[in-house]
Amino acid sequence: MRLVVLASVLALGIVVPVAAGAAPPKPEPKPAGNAATTTPAPAAGPAGEPDGKAELFQPPPDPMLGVPPPDAGVLPSADQYLRSGRGLDVDVGDPAFGAFQRGLYLTAFKLALERAKVGDPAAQTLVGRIYQDGLGVKQSDRAAAAWYQQAALGGDPAAQLALGLLYLDGRGVKKDKAKAADAFEQAAAWNDRAALYNLGLLYLEGEVRPRDPLKAADLFGRAAAQGSADAQYALGELYAAGDGVILDDTIATMWLGKAAAAGHADAEVEYGIRLFNGVGIAKDEAAAATWFKRAAEAGNPIGQNRYARMLAIGAGVPQDRVEAAKWHLIAAKAGAKDDWLQDFIGRLSDADRKKATDEAAHWPPGSVASPVAAQSLKHDGQAPKPVMTGPAPADELPPPGLKPPVEVAKPPPG
Numbered sequence: 001m002r003l004v005v006l007a008s009v010l011a012l013g014i015v016v017p018v019a020a021g022a023a024p025p026k027p028e029p030k031p032a033g034n035a036a037t038t039t040p041a042p043a044a045g046p047a048g049e050p051d052g053k054a055e056l057f058q059p060p061p062d063p064m065l066g067v068p069p070p071d072a073g074v075l076p077s078a079d080q081y082l083r084s085g086r087g088l089d090v091d092v093g094d095p096a097f098g099a100f101q102r103g104l105y106l107t108a109f110k111l112a113l114e115r116a117k118v119g120d121p122a123a124q125t126l127v128g129r130i131y132q133d134g135l136g137v138k139q140s141d142r143a144a145a146a147w148y149q150q151a152a153l154g155g156d157p158a159a160q161l162a163l164g165l166l167y168l169d170g171r172g173v174k175k176d177k178a179k180a181a182d183a184f185e186q187a188a189a190w191n192d193r194a195a196l197y198n199l200g201l202l203y204l205e206g207e208v209r210p211r212d213p214l215k216a217a218d219l220f221g222r223a224a225a226q227g228s229a230d231a232q233y234a235l236g237e238l239y240a241a242g243d244g245v246i247l248d249d250t251i252a253t254m255w256l257g258k259a260a261a262a263g264h265a266d267a268e269v270e271y272g273i274r275l276f277n278g279v280g281i282a283k284d285e286a287a288a289a290t291w292f293k294r295a296a297e298a299g300n301p302i303g304q305n306r307y308a309r310m311l312a313i314g315a316g317v318p319q320d321r322v323e324a325a326k327w328h329l330i331a332a333k334a335g336a337k338d339d340w341l342q343d344f345i346g347r348l349s350d351a352d353r354k355k356a357t358d359e360a361a362h363w364p365p366g367s368v369a370s371p372v373a374a375q376s377l378k379h380d381g382q383a384p385k386p387v388m389t390g391p392a393p394a395d396e397l398p399p400p401g402l403k404p405p406v407e408v409a410k411p412p413p414g
Contacts (some may be wrong), residue, residue, distance in 0.1 A: 027217035027235075027245045096126055105136030116147065121154035128162060132172075141172025152183060160187035161195045168198075178208040188219065196223035197231045204234075213244025224255065229262035236267065253280030260291060268295035269303045276316070289316030296327055299364070304331035305338055312344055321348060325356035330363050 096115070099108035109130045115123035128147035131140045145166050151159030164183030167176045181202045187195030200219035203209045217238050223231035236255035239248050253274045259267030272291035275284045289310045295303025304327045310316050311324035325348060328341040345353060 027214065027221055027238075029214050030242065030244065030246055096123060100126060100130075100135075105130060109136055116150070119150075119154070121151040121156040121159065124148075124151035124154070125156050125159040125162070128159065132162070132166075141166060143172075145172035152186060155186075155190075157187040157190035157192040157195065160184070160190075161192055161198075164195065164198065177202070181208045191222065191226075193223040193226040193228045193231065196220070196226075197228050197234070200231070200234065213238060217245050224258070227262065229259045229264040229267065232256070232259035232262065233264050233267040233270075236270070240270075249274075249280030251280075257281075260294075263298070265295045265298040265300040265303060268292070268298070269300060269306060272303070272306060285310075285316030287316075293317075296330075299334075301331045301334035301336035304328075304334070305336045305341070308338075308341055312341065322352050322356045322359070325353065326359045326363070329357060329360035333360070 096108045096111035099105075099111060109127065112123040112126040112130070116127045124147045128144040128151065129135075130137055131147065132144035133139070145163060148159045148163040148166065152163050160183050164180040164187065166172050167180035167183060169175065173179075181199065184195045184199040184202070188199050196219045199209075200216040200223070203212045203219065204216040205211070217235060220231040220235040220238070224235050232255045236252045236259060237243075238245055239252035239255065241247070253271065256267050256271045256274065260271040268291045272288040272295065274280055275291065276288035277283065289307065292303050292307035292310060296307040308324045308327035308331060311320045311327065313319065321344075324341070325345045328338060328345060332338070332342075345356070348356070
């Protein structure tokens, strides 16, 4: 059994052991020489011996984290709630969850509310979910936050994660990234994969947690081992950049491949690029084209652009000029510009250009046709919509002399 050490962000932590499931080996840090990317050794215990126990995050002095109950006097106090434990009866939530799963939301709400009022964390989380989604009751993020807070205090990781997301977005509570990080830290102590991933992002960002890419890599690794495609992609990007961990293209490509196989569109693009260039894996243009096509069909503009280039020159797939033009027009409309492909379209016959434009206008299948022109596009005079993707390497496609970089609208700051 491996003990996972999570350092408390407040000086309120108590030392208790936390069992974790199977996890991948810890990411190997960069070679010595950059102290900023190393992780300090665990502090010694009271007797001067290494402390092998995990230090859990504890709630801050304000047990409600600033979230008032929706109806004063209805909810139990924090002390009453904490004394109640994680649940009054192990099977009491079944009727409520059963009704919820069958779509009987009002019945589920009534059953869960009865138990939530007397301190059952699972029931409180369910009540919060019903309020947040407005299922059978009036939607209320504020009420959802209050119930999630109650359940979070009892140690329900689903509630801790949900509360953190509300703080991150400022829904039902005042936006507070630091409190979001606190809530994610609580859920991460239970090895919740979404919380591990979100907390890793905050350590990578370095705004409300000290920037620590090695710790972020460890958190991503634990989430990736549980099948989180987002964490697998993030871990691959860290190894590709050598940020906090050793720069290893083989490991990076392996994680990007896992994320791609799980349907992560950005990973499909990055994995395809690595296959095309033979980075960290044997070069395979046909496989690269397959991954670009998957990303394109999933709506990723960079994937659409890369697939268009493959089709235009017949790399890894039979050359298809009309299909190449179609995918370029779709990508350009989403903000991925490419002067080489724009020129390529200009050299098509009028019939082929019209056919590509018509097909692009009806993409995705079943959609109502929208105007698509073979030119750099804007929408209502505004700049193209930002495209949220990973880095878009230039010059890896296609033939010599025809390799202009692809311009992608950058996402807004923050």
